[in-house]
Amino acid sequence: MDIEKIRSDFPILERKVYGRPLIYLDNTATSQTPRRVVDEVVSMYYNAKANVHRGVHTLSQEATEAQEATREMIRAWIGAESVEEVIFTRGTTEAINLAASSYGQLMENGDEIILTVMEHHSNIVPWQLLGMRKRIMLRVVPINKVGELDLEAYRSLFNDRTRLVAVCHVSNVLGTVNPIKEMVAEAHSRGVPVLVDGAQAVPHMRVDMRDLDADFYAFSAHKMYGPTGVGILYGKKHLLKMMPPYQGGGEMIDHVSFEGTTFADLPYKFEAGTPDYVDIAAFRRAIEYIQGVGMDDIAAHEEDLLRYATERMLAEIPGIEIYGMAPYKSAVISFNIPGAHHYDVGMLLDKQGVAVRTGHHCAQPLMHALGIEGCVRASFAVYNTLAEVDAFITALSRAAAMLT
Numbered sequence: 001m002d003i004e005k006i007r008s009d010f011p012i013l014e015r016k017v018y019g020r021p022l023i024y025l026d027n028t029a030t031s032q033t034p035r036r037v038v039d040e041v042v043s044m045y046y047n048a049k050a051n052v053h054r055g056v057h058t059l060s061q062e063a064t065e066a067q068e069a070t071r072e073m074i075r076a077w078i079g080a081e082s083v084e085e086v087i088f089t090r091g092t093t094e095a096i097n098l099a100a101s102s103y104g105q106l107m108e109n110g111d112e113i114i115l116t117v118m119e120h121h122s123n124i125v126p127w128q129l130l131g132m133r134k135r136i137m138l139r140v141v142p143i144n145k146v147g148e149l150d151l152e153a154y155r156s157l158f159n160d161r162t163r164l165v166a167v168c169h170v171s172n173v174l175g176t177v178n179p180i181k182e183m184v185a186e187a188h189s190r191g192v193p194v195l196v197d198g199a200q201a202v203p204h205m206r207v208d209m210r211d212l213d214a215d216f217y218a219f220s221a222h223k224m225y226g227p228t229g230v231g232i233l234y235g236k237k238h239l240l241k242m243m244p245p246y247q248g249g250g251e252m253i254d255h256v257s258f259e260g261t262t263f264a265d266l267p268y269k270f271e272a273g274t275p276d277y278v279d280i281a282a283f284r285r286a287i288e289y290i291q292g293v294g295m296d297d298i299a300a301h302e303e304d305l306l307r308y309a310t311e312r313m314l315a316e317i318p319g320i321e322i323y324g325m326a327p328y329k330s331a332v333i334s335f336n337i338p339g340a341h342h343y344d345v346g347m348l349l350d351k352q353g354v355a356v357r358t359g360h361h362c363a364q365p366l367m368h369a370l371g372i373e374g375c376v377r378a379s380f381a382v383y384n385t386l387a388e389v390d391a392f393i394t395a396l397s398r399a400a401a402m403l404t
């Protein structure tokens with residue numbers, strides 16, 4: 001992997017912050033965007049800005065083709081059987097809200113959903129909102145000391161009212177890669193479908209729906225070198241067919257009259273209104289980018305960064321506490337330094353050009369389970385280097401010395 005070439009594809013990495021070279025370690029929140037994705041956005045605005053699926057004119061057809069080319073590319077990339085199973089949303093959050101709102105209508109008072117304690121708020125609150133409309137009970141899988149799900153507890157939470165499992169593939173705080181295939185098999189053996197929040201998996205590892213056998217899988221483009229405002233809900237066709245529409249409006253109908261409306265076929269049934277077709281077109285370039293570098297190489301590189309950074313942090317920052325030490329873990333390091341507030345650590349790192357995230361990371365129930373209010377999180381992407389890890393450790397040591 002030619003890391004210098006990769007870095008040169010991301011213009012933002014030339015930026016300075018407080019006069020220091022930017023070291024961007026907030027990739028879990030959003031990753032940076034290579035030139036070819038931005039170029040595609042510009043090209044769409046300059047050459048093919050016309051509403052999709054509605055026009056016979058050339059521009060509209062080109063915009064439609066660009067959007068549908070992305071859909072087909074994603075279908076192939078995640079191993080979906082058909083483009084009917086690939087729904088465009090605004091992101092992971094909207095994808096899960098769509099599932100909760102629509103699939104949730106098929107649930108009944110007294111039904112239960114199994115979640116885990118490590119979920120992002122976007123895989124908790126939509127189910128709670130559903131619970132405000134129907135009496136739905138949420139059952140929560142706990143974690144062990146290293147941040148892995150307690151699979152024994154998971155198995156024990158099923159009963160004859162369990163209607164869904166909703167679980168993240170990779171924790172955005174702990175980095176734990178959950179054994180999704182095994183969890184899906186367990187749920188399916190009891191006839192229960194599984195929704196997977198893949199926001200933190202898809203940028204870092206190969207995911208294949210044929211292998212995982214998940215019933216729903218949600219992710220966001222902006223976390224995988226793509227544009228903002230686009231996400232995907234993959235859903236198995238037989239489930240999507242059973243589900244009522246999520247929102248009403250243009251694009252999602254077959255025929256409308258005041259007496260009643262019939263709906264469009266999949267996937268359009270779930271895509272009301274003008275989609276973000278410009279960014280959807282650009283999303284394809286992000287996948288091409290990942291494919292060009294190679295997902296296996298990206299994963300191996302990030303694994304090196306994770307191992308190196310973890311070892312140095314444990315060795316050189318006295319008393320540091322790292323949350324999540326699962327053997328199978330993605331390149332995310334959440335931590336606290338005793339006596340130093342996470343917010344102050346983040347501020348002092350920023351002053352040295354290092355961008356990390358601080359706070360609860362949209363995972364307050366997990367913070368509660370860990371017995372903390374918040375923490376600092378450094379997370380890596382393909383363009384980060386070992387030299388950046390060195391600079392990060394130097395900056396962190398300085399911050400720790402000042403604060404403790």
Ligand code: PLP
Nearest residue numbers: 091092093120122172197199220
């Ligand atoms: N799920 C996980 C695990 C995440 O890390 C995030 C974002 O950080 C989300 C869901 C929400 O993604 P988005 O804000 O793109 O909808």
